[in-house]
Amino acid sequence: MSSAPDAAVPESPVPDAPDSGTARVALTPAAAEWLVKLTVIHGPLMFHQSGGCCDGSAPMCYPDGDFKIGGSDVHLGDLSVEGLAPIGFYMSSSQFAYWKHTHLTVDVVQGRGSGFSVEAPEGVRFLIRSRLFTDEESAALNG
Amino acid sequence: MAKYAAPGQPDSVVSFKPRYDHFIGGDYVAPARGQYFENPTPITGETFTEVARGTAEDVEAALDAAWGAAPSWGKTSVTERANILNKMADRIEANLEKIAIAESWENGKACRETLAADIPLAVDHLRYFAGAIRAQEGNISQIDEDTVAYHFHEPLGVVGQIIPWNFPILMAIWKLAPALAAGNAVVLKPAEQTPASIHVLMDVIADLLPPGVLNIVNGFGVEAGKPLASNKRIRKIAFTGETTTGRLIMQYASENLIPVTLELGGKSPNVFFNDVAAKNDAFYDKALEGFAMFALNQGEVCTCPSRALIQQEIYPEFLQDSVKRTEQIKQGHPLDTDTMIGAQASNDQLEKILSYIDIGRQEGAKILTGGERADLGGELSGGYYVQPTIFEGNNSMRVFQEEIFGPVVSVARFTDYDDAIKIANDTLYGLGAAVWSRDGNVAYRAGRDIQAGRVWVNNYHAYPAHAAFGGYKQSGVGRENHKMMLDHYQQTKNLLVSYSQNAQGFF
Numbered sequence: 001m002s003s004a005p006d007a008a009v010p011e012s013p014v015p016d017a018p019d020s021g022t023a024r025v026a027l028t029p030a031a032a033e034w035l036v037k038l039t040v041i042h043g044p045l046m047f048h049q050s051g052g053c054c055d056g057s058a059p060m061c062y063p064d065g066d067f068k069i070g071g072s073d074v075h076l077g078d079l080s081v082e083g084l085a086p087i088g089f090y091m092s093s094s095q096f097a098y099w100k101h102t103h104l105t106v107d108v109v110q111g112r113g114s115g116f117s118v119e120a121p122e123g124v125r126f127l128i129r130s131r132l133f134t135d136e137e138s139a140a141l142n143g
Numbered sequence: 144m145a146k147y148a149a150p151g152q153p154d155s156v157v158s159f160k161p162r163y164d165h166f167i168g169g170d171y172v173a174p175a176r177g178q179y180f181e182n183p184t185p186i187t188g189e190t191f192t193e194v195a196r197g198t199a200e201d202v203e204a205a206l207d208a209a210w211g212a213a214p215s216w217g218k219t220s221v222t223e224r225a226n227i228l229n230k231m232a233d234r235i236e237a238n239l240e241k242i243a244i245a246e247s248w249e250n251g252k253a254c255r256e257t258l259a260a261d262i263p264l265a266v267d268h269l270r271y272f273a274g275a276i277r278a279q280e281g282n283i284s285q286i287d288e289d290t291v292a293y294h295f296h297e298p299l300g301v302v303g304q305i306i307p308w309n310f311p312i313l314m315a316i317w318k319l320a321p322a323l324a325a326g327n328a329v330v331l332k333p334a335e336q337t338p339a340s341i342h343v344l345m346d347v348i349a350d351l352l353p354p355g356v357l358n359i360v361n362g363f364g365v366e367a368g369k370p371l372a373s374n375k376r377i378r379k380i381a382f383t384g385e386t387t388t389g390r391l392i393m394q395y396a397s398e399n400l401i402p403v404t405l406e407l408g409g410k411s412p413n414v415f416f417n418d419v420a421a422k423n424d425a426f427y428d429k430a431l432e433g434f435a436m437f438a439l440n441q442g443e444v445c446t447c448p449s450r451a452l453i454q455q456e457i458y459p460e461f462l463q464d465s466v467k468r469t470e471q472i473k474q475g476h477p478l479d480t481d482t483m484i485g486a487q488a489s490n491d492q493l494e495k496i497l498s499y500i501d502i503g504r505q506e507g508a509k510i511l512t513g514g515e516r517a518d519l520g521g522e523l524s525g526g527y528y529v530q531p532t533i534f535e536g537n538n539s540m541r542v543f544q545e546e547i548f549g550p551v552v553s554v555a556r557f558t559d560y561d562d563a564i565k566i567a568n569d570t571l572y573g574l575g576a577a578v579w580s581r582d583g584n585v586a587y588r589a590g591r592d593i594q595a596g597r598v599w600v601n602n603y604h605a606y607p608a609h610a611a612f613g614g615y616k617q618s619g620v621g622r623e624n625h626k627m628m629l630d631h632y633q634q635t636k637n638l639l640v641s642y643s644q645n646a647q648g649f650f
Binding site: 051052055066110115125129131132 | 180196307308309334335336363364365366368369383384385386387388389390391394407408409444445489490491492494495498499501502505506539541544545546547548571572617618
């Protein structure tokens with residue numbers, strides 16, 4: 001679900017975060033490699049950022065469309081991996097209100113988590129690394 | 144002090160089998176696709192057993208077994224079911240050490256907790272629901288002189304349950320006891336991080352239940368959890384975990400129009416009013432312990448008091464005493480009975496906690512103690528240990544808003560009552576909370592004003608059966624740990640009976 005306007009595609013019900021797709025989310029090379037492998041198994045993928053306990057605060061990776069996003073979510077941007085369709089990254093808008101001052105990088109570590117995220121059976125778990133936006137970035141993103 | 148031998152050692156109270164299959168229809172059954180996954184202990188990082196890697200075929204086999212058992216199980220008398228739950232409780236009690244050490248080894252938690260809390264609470268929970276189902280009554284409504292509405296409780300049939308890894312045995316029993324008491328058959332999926340200790344429990348209790356009444360399918364969420372949660376043949380799904388998976392499970396349930404119960408965690412405020420420090424007495428000491436409760440179970444509790452809010456007049460001194468109390472927490476080998484805090488449950492959990500300590504630092508929160516991974520040396524160097532950590536900051540920081548699920552507390556000050564309530568409620572969640580005050584009126588009002596399903600007043604982390612537990616806001620749906628959970632596992636059958644001889648008069 002790209003943020004680029006496309007007359008053939010009905011408008012997404014999911015609002016874009018301000019200036020999404022430019023700087024809010026990124027990937028480590030290791031995470032990108034896993035996304036290539038996982039796409040072979042599961043087809044095109046998406047992320048939804050979780051909250052709450054247990055595996056909460058971890059990003060969940062699903063076959064694209066498996067998780068129904070809607071009006072309560074925001075689209076933070078698309079992760080691009082060479083050879084793959086853009087991988088949308090979403091979060092509930094209520095959670096985004098508390099996260100919007102931080103830049104997120106999807107990384108991967110050894111482990112297995114316990115949600116329905118597709119990488120778990122491979123012995124790895126996606127993880128979010130965060131950094132604060134600089135003042136210039138904040139000004140550009142949040143006006 | 145005593146230190147239990149590691150499972151598998153000659154003098155250990157428990158040994159794991161080298162491999163566990165699924166438990167389906169009263170027997171252990173190999174996974175349809177023949178695959179297994181390794182199960183490491185977070186205490187040392189070493190693998191100690193392997194477990195069936197379930198898939199949709201195994202879930203279907205378990206559902207066949209469950210539906211085979213459900214009709215006759217649902218028609219057993221409540222006396223019969225209550226007696227079975229009581230026998231399960233007795234057996235678990237008689238094997239308490241064995242099950243407790245198995246759970247500690249698998250999860251990494253200190254055995255003083257599993258011995259004194261997790262397993263005794265599981266025993267009590269079974270007895271509570273045995274009593275509750277015996278005492279449950281339907282009711283009647285007299286509509287008019289000749290018409291009576293009878294209300295009967297009937298089981299749902301077959302239900303699915305997905306168990307978290309932070310209390311592998313207790314959370315399973317929280318869900319199983321009401322489901323079985325109500326007469327349902329169950330297909331249960333343990334967490335993939337803690338799939339084995341429940342089979343140690345099953346070794347002790349399996350023969351008490353008719354085959355097919357309780358079925359356990361192990362495996363990963365995407366491979367085994369999804370085919371269970373999205374299955375047309377379950378009549379209800381129960382899940383404890385986090386919000387995105389909670390939404391996904393609700394979404395599957397909406398496709399099948401079945402009810403869900405969800406427990407999705409929180410970011411629980413622990414509120415200390417000025418009068419807590421009016422005297423340096425036993426109550427003050429209790430409050431300091433209440434602060435340090437964030438480290439219980441390594442912070443891997445949905446209700447971890449991970450936001451401490453302290454009133455400004457007592458803030459410096461109370462915080463200083465709290466740091467001192469926290470620094471007295473003894474971290475060590477989880478099988479040593481003196482150890483207060485053990486290992487985080489997995490490597491990914493450890494990494495997540497460290498990533499939060501990093502963002503907390505970046506946001507300018509000040510570390511008052513801890514803040515690092517702990518290397519306990521020797522064989523424990525391969526395990527996943529974190530120092531109990533205290534952050535000082537403000538409620539808009541991410542470490543105040545997200546459940547880190549580690550031994551990390553974020554502390555802020557408040558000015559007055561209204562400020563306390565405002566900060567306490569400035570969160571997406573509403574599972575747990577506590578208020579500490581010597582003034583009963585203040586404690587009562589604060590307890591009512593905080594938007595959370597469980598507010599402890601002048602205590603923390605008590606989980607007795609018969610006290611309802613569940614969330615407001617994004618923390619979930621339903622109330623466990625109380626007889627009201629029976630409603631979530633029962634249909635209401637209404638027989639509307641006319642005792643009149645006469646036509647109704649329409650035609």
